[in-house]
Amino acid sequence: MVDVVAWLVIAVSLAYAAWCLYALVRNQIPREPHVIGAAVVELLLIVQLVVALIMLAVRGAPDQLGVFVAYLVVSLLVLPLGVFWALAEKSRWGTGVLMVASLSVPVVVVRLQQLWDGVGG
Amino acid sequence: MAEAPATNTGPGRVLVAVYALFAVAATARSGYQIATRFDEAPVPFLLSAFAGVVYLVATVALARPGPTAYRVAVTAVLVELAGVLIVGAVTAFGAGDFPRDTVWSDFGRGYGFIPLVLPFVGLWWLRRSASSARS
Numbered sequence: 001m002v003d004v005v006a007w008l009v010i011a012v013s014l015a016y017a018a019w020c021l022y023a024l025v026r027n028q029i030p031r032e033p034h035v036i037g038a039a040v041v042e043l044l045l046i047v048q049l050v051v052a053l054i055m056l057a058v059r060g061a062p063d064q065l066g067v068f069v070a071y072l073v074v075s076l077l078v079l080p081l082g083v084f085w086a087l088a089e090k091s092r093w094g095t096g097v098l099m100v101a102s103l104s105v106p107v108v109v110v111r112l113q114q115l116w117d118g119v120g121g
Numbered sequence: 122m123a124e125a126p127a128t129n130t131g132p133g134r135v136l137v138a139v140y141a142l143f144a145v146a147a148t149a150r151s152g153y154q155i156a157t158r159f160d161e162a163p164v165p166f167l168l169s170a171f172a173g174v175v176y177l178v179a180t181v182a183l184a185r186p187g188p189t190a191y192r193v194a195v196t197a198v199l200v201e202l203a204g205v206l207i208v209g210a211v212t213a214f215g216a217g218d219f220p221r222d223t224v225w226s227d228f229g230r231g232y233g234f235i236p237l238v239l240p241f242v243g244l245w246w247l248r249r250s251a252s253s254a255r256s
Contacts, residue, residue, distance in 0.1 A: 067153055074145065082138065089134040096135040104142050 005051050006109050009044045013105035016041050020099035023092075030086045030094040041102060042079045049076060052112070068115045075108045126191050126254040128183045128247060136246055139239065140180040146232070147224045148173030154222060162222070168208065169223040175201050176224075179243065195247055202240035205229060209237065 016037050023034065049072055062068050082101025086094040129137060151169030159166055175197055182194035209228035229236030 070149060070153075074149075078142075081141075085134065085138060089130065091131055091134075093131050093134045096132070097138045100135055100138045100142070 002051050002055070003113075005044075005048050006113055009041070009048055009109050010106045012044055013041050013102045013109075017099050017102040020095050020102065024095045024099060027092045028095055029090055029092060030083075030098055034095065034098055035083055035087075038079050038083050038098060038102070041105060042076070045075050045079070045105070048109070048112075052116075055116075062116050063118045064115055068112065071108055071112050071115065075105065075112070078104050078108070126188075126247070126250040127186055128191060128194060128250050129186060133183060133246055133250060136243065137180060137184045139235070140176055140183060140243075143224065143232075143236065143239070144173060144176035144180045147176050150222075150224070165222055165226075168225075172201075172204060172208075172224050175204060183243075191247070191251070194243075198240050198243040198247065201236075202244070205236050205240060 019037060020034065023030075052068075052072055078101050082097055086097035086101075088094070089097065127133070147169060151166060151173050154166040154169055179194060179197035179201060182190045182197055205225045205228060208223060208225035212223075212226040213228060224232055224236050228234060
């Protein structure tokens with residue numbers, strides 16, 4: 001996979017998680033800026049999906065293609081579901097849900113990288 | 122009339138999110154293992170699936186209101202605690218040929234030890250939400 005895209009997704013999702021933690025500590029409920037922030041991370045994940053699909057077409061599939069695709073799908077679902085679950089909670093813990101959801105993004109991206117490198121050569 | 126403990130609001134909201142992540146991670150992982158490599162090590166893979174089901178049940182039970190859901194949540198979290206302690210101990214100190222491929226192996230080291238901490242947080246939260254419902 002393209003390292004630059006992966007690192008960008010990891011950096012932005014971690015920054016977003018830190019922002020949510022800051023908001024949680026300051027007792028803020030999830031607001032519009034937090035949703036927009038989640039949308040920015042989601043946008044980068046869509047970019048990553050497009051890059052992954054291009055790489056699959058150009059370079060061929062990694063060994064565990066099924067798992068790779070499953071991780072790609074999960075990477076796109078986590079934040080929308082997180083936002084949905086967070087917005088119904090009118091307290092700081094809604095912001096906490098956004099933090100947890102965004103913290104799962106780097107984990108998924110690292111796994112995607114590992115699965116891709118398994119392709120060998 | 123005694124109010125049923127609300128486990129799906131406040132900090133419980135975050136807890137449900139974490140449980141949901143582990144439900145997906147454990148279930149998907151075991152589903153893949155069973156589909157592709159079941160013959161290699163059926164017992165750990167079935168254990169993986171069992172862990173996935175436990176997380177799934179805990180997620181749904183914590184997310185739903187009502188006394189029944191509360192009881193199911195307590196049971197699921199206790200089973201989870203027993204699972205991570207037993208499987209963790211067997212894999213960390215016991216028989217060497219037990220594969221490391223479950224969420225609970227080595228007390229959940231592959232998952233940043235979150236599987237070990239999670240049931241304790243779960244029990245704390247269930248206890249706290251019950252006492253706030255009584256008062």
